[in-house]
Amino acid sequence: MLQEAIRGGRGYWTLVAFWGVLILIGMGTWGYQLSEGLHITGMNQDITWGIYIAQLTFMVGIAASAVMVVLPYYLHDYKAFGKMVIIGEGLAVSSVLMCMLFVFVDLGQPARGANIILHPSPNSVMFSDMLVLSGYLGLNLVIGAVTFEAERKGAPPPKWVKPLIFLSIPWAVSIHTVTAFLYSGLEARTFWMTAILAPRFLASAFATGPSLLILLALILRRFTTFDAGKVAIQKLAMIVAYAVAINLFFLLVELFTVLYSSMPHHTDAFRYMFFGLEGNNTLAPLMWIGQIIGVFCLIALWVPKARANETFLAVLAVGVILSLWLEKGVGLVVIGFIPAPLGQVTEYVPTLPEAVITIGVYAIGFMLLTIFYKIIVTVRDRLGPA
Amino acid sequence: MDESRRSFLEKAGKTALGLGWGLPLLNTACSEAGEHEHHIPLRSDNQWAMVIDVEKCQSEEIRRACIDSCNVAHNVPNIPDEGDDIAWIWEEEYKHVFPEQVHDHTPASVGDMPIMVLCNHCTNPPCVRVCPTQATWKRETDGIVMMDMHRCIGCRYCMAACPYGSRSFNWRDPRPFIETDADGNLPTDYPSRTKGVVEKCNFCAERVRVGELPACVEAANAVEGGEGALTFGDLTDPNSEVSQLLHDNHTISRRVGLGTGPNVYYII
Numbered sequence: 001m002l003q004e005a006i007r008g009g010r011g012y013w014t015l016v017a018f019w020g021v022l023i024l025i026g027m028g029t030w031g032y033q034l035s036e037g038l039h040i041t042g043m044n045q046d047i048t049w050g051i052y053i054a055q056l057t058f059m060v061g062i063a064a065s066a067v068m069v070v071l072p073y074y075l076h077d078y079k080a081f082g083k084m085v086i087i088g089e090g091l092a093v094s095s096v097l098m099c100m101l102f103v104f105v106d107l108g109q110p111a112r113g114a115n116i117i118l119h120p121s122p123n124s125v126m127f128s129d130m131l132v133l134s135g136y137l138g139l140n141l142v143i144g145a146v147t148f149e150a151e152r153k154g155a156p157p158p159k160w161v162k163p164l165i166f167l168s169i170p171w172a173v174s175i176h177t178v179t180a181f182l183y184s185g186l187e188a189r190t191f192w193m194t195a196i197l198a199p200r201f202l203a204s205a206f207a208t209g210p211s212l213l214i215l216l217a218l219i220l221r222r223f224t225t226f227d228a229g230k231v232a233i234q235k236l237a238m239i240v241a242y243a244v245a246i247n248l249f250f251l252l253v254e255l256f257t258v259l260y261s262s263m264p265h266h267t268d269a270f271r272y273m274f275f276g277l278e279g280n281n282t283l284a285p286l287m288w289i290g291q292i293i294g295v296f297c298l299i300a301l302w303v304p305k306a307r308a309n310e311t312f313l314a315v316l317a318v319g320v321i322l323s324l325w326l327e328k329g330v331g332l333v334v335i336g337f338i339p340a341p342l343g344q345v346t347e348y349v350p351t352l353p354e355a356v357i358t359i360g361v362y363a364i365g366f367m368l369l370t371i372f373y374k375i376i377v378t379v380r381d382r383l384g385p386a
Numbered sequence: 387m388d389e390s391r392r393s394f395l396e397k398a399g400k401t402a403l404g405l406g407w408g409l410p411l412l413n414t415a416c417s418e419a420g421e422h423e424h425h426i427p428l429r430s431d432n433q434w435a436m437v438i439d440v441e442k443c444q445s446e447e448i449r450r451a452c453i454d455s456c457n458v459a460h461n462v463p464n465i466p467d468e469g470d471d472i473a474w475i476w477e478e479e480y481k482h483v484f485p486e487q488v489h490d491h492t493p494a495s496v497g498d499m500p501i502m503v504l505c506n507h508c509t510n511p512p513c514v515r516v517c518p519t520q521a522t523w524k525r526e527t528d529g530i531v532m533m534d535m536h537r538c539i540g541c542r543y544c545m546a547a548c549p550y551g552s553r554s555f556n557w558r559d560p561r562p563f564i565e566t567d568a569d570g571n572l573p574t575d576y577p578s579r580t581k582g583v584v585e586k587c588n589f590c591a592e593r594v595r596v597g598e599l600p601a602c603v604e605a606a607n608a609v610e611g612g613e614g615a616l617t618f619g620d621l622t623d624p625n626s627e628v629s630q631l632l633h634d635n636h637t638i639s640r641r642v643g644l645g646t647g648p649n650v651y652y653i654i
Binding site: 112 | 518
């Protein structure tokens with residue numbers, strides 16, 4: 001099965017080479033960061049986490065969203081997702097790896113990374129996050145490989161994998177909950193310290209992940225023989241429509257509490273988010289763009305005819321991902337640090353090396369995804385139409 | 387460091403170590419004998435604390451002395467880029483240190499007042515709670531929130547968790563930014579740090595161990611009128627100087643509502 005990864009046409013190799021080049025540039029830049037120190041990033045003593053940790057947060061959501069195809073298929077026997085499940089699991093595996101790499105490139109002393117395992121600290125949410133992420137990676141690798149191998153042989157998957165599949169469902173919820181707890185348990189950061197953070201993370205995850213799956217399914221259909229099926233794609237669109245609505249609802253709930261009570265240390269971060277503080281408003285335009293795109297997509301997704309048009313649906317999927325990426329992969333982490341505990345309003349803009357390293361990590365994930373999907377498509381091709 | 391100072395420290399260390407093994411009574415007796423004016427017990431059973439007299443600290447000379455002595459004692463670099471600079475003890479405006487104590491009618495003379503800030507060595511430290519490697523921990527014997535620079539992986543979770551902004555990350559190699567003498571030696575032999583680790587005030591654990599007061603306290607005391615600007619001692623001993631000050635004065639500490647239990651107190 002794995003040999004399919006090294007047998008491919010021109011298109012496949014071009015894509016792999018493209019990711020490869022980005023990875024090499026990213027690794028080179030990371031080497032530069034390693035020798036220079038993290039001062040080459042846009043982070044500083046006030047804003048100590050930036051785009052790397054923000055991408056961890058965003059990608060944990062993508063990873064968790066595999067449950068949106070796994071759950072209907074295995075718990076509700078929803079057959080239309082039959083072809084989609086392995087696509088979701090492949091996405092989960094590559095996203096979790098990206099998450100871990102995003103933490104890794106953020107470390108000041110990456111060579112000591114193993115200290116997290118050597119000195120286990122159960123009271124640290126970062127330690128717990130590492131545990132649940134590793135567990136989720138293992139579960140999806142095993143489940144994906146075993147069920148796909150069974151499919152290739154035309155046999156039903158072994159019985160022992162069923163409990164693992166059921167376990168992977170709450171586990172998916174746990175990875176994003178624990179990632180939210182990284183933030184929501186800090187009394188120092190009012191912006192994050194809200195019980196709605198974990199639910200918000202899950203809602204936005206179940207909007208972005210299925211949106212990405214829709215895009216991937218459409219891309220696979222366009223360029224390969226793989227077709228997830230119209231029904232599956234429409235069902236995913238429905239899931240996205242609900243998730244985007246719930247996410248917006250959660251945000252409004254948070255905004256109500258903050259604005260109605262109008263406690264300064266609560267409102268400050270939100271004021272910075274949408275209007276800026278003390279003349280610092282770098283993020284505000286992006287936050288508005290994100291919210292406007294989000295609301296537009298929400299309305300459009302609830303128009304049946306708009307949703308049914310796959311080209312337009314692809315545009316909406318891109319819109320949802322962009323909107324929630326701005327909310328979670330840009331705004332959420334950085335704004336938590338503004339204003340700083342001693343009142344300073346410092347801004348953060350990622351530097352070029354930081355952006356290149358980020359792209360490099362994404363390229364590693366997408367190269368892996370390309371290889372996974374190449375294997376899946378080739379094997380399914382050989383099996384013939386189901 | 388010059389030889390005479392080194393040998394003095396050595397002697398002080400040995401003396402202190404010897405006393406540590408002896409009876410606490412003997413320890414007290416010695417200090418009463420005037421060996422050190424501010425002799426402090428080697429070990430506190432529970433918690434070191436500091437009381438800062440805000441009034442006395444209005445003298446810029448005193449504040450400068452505290453900050454400089456700390457920077458020298460711990461080889462703290464002076465990095466021109468403020469976003470990268472390291473600080474163990476520094477000054478901030480009253481309104482930012484005690485945001486809950488100011489209101490619309492607080493006069494600027496109060497709101498803008500300089501206040502010395504440092505790690506609070508909290509009773510319930512959030513930084514310790516979140517550290518994924520136990521590179522920072524609360525020492526049971528004396529309550530100092532310690533930092534192991536060799537274990538820290540530089541994830542900066544502690545910095546997100548600290549409500550006081552008391553921690554600094556080495557965004558770059560700090561060594562080129564430490565002022566050296568003509569021979570290129572660092573000011574003291576306190577280990578300098580590498581890039582990629584977090585650091586902060588350690589309540590001068592290395593000095594307290596040998597029976598000395600923290601550098602900032604000693605420096606303030608040495609300035610005229612600075613005696614008692616900063617007071618250091620054992621909070622669990624009701625007769626200690628800090629306990630007495632807390633008993634006799636109205637003191638506040640930073641953001642008590644968060645429940646972290648800061649052990650640095652301010653006499654306003």
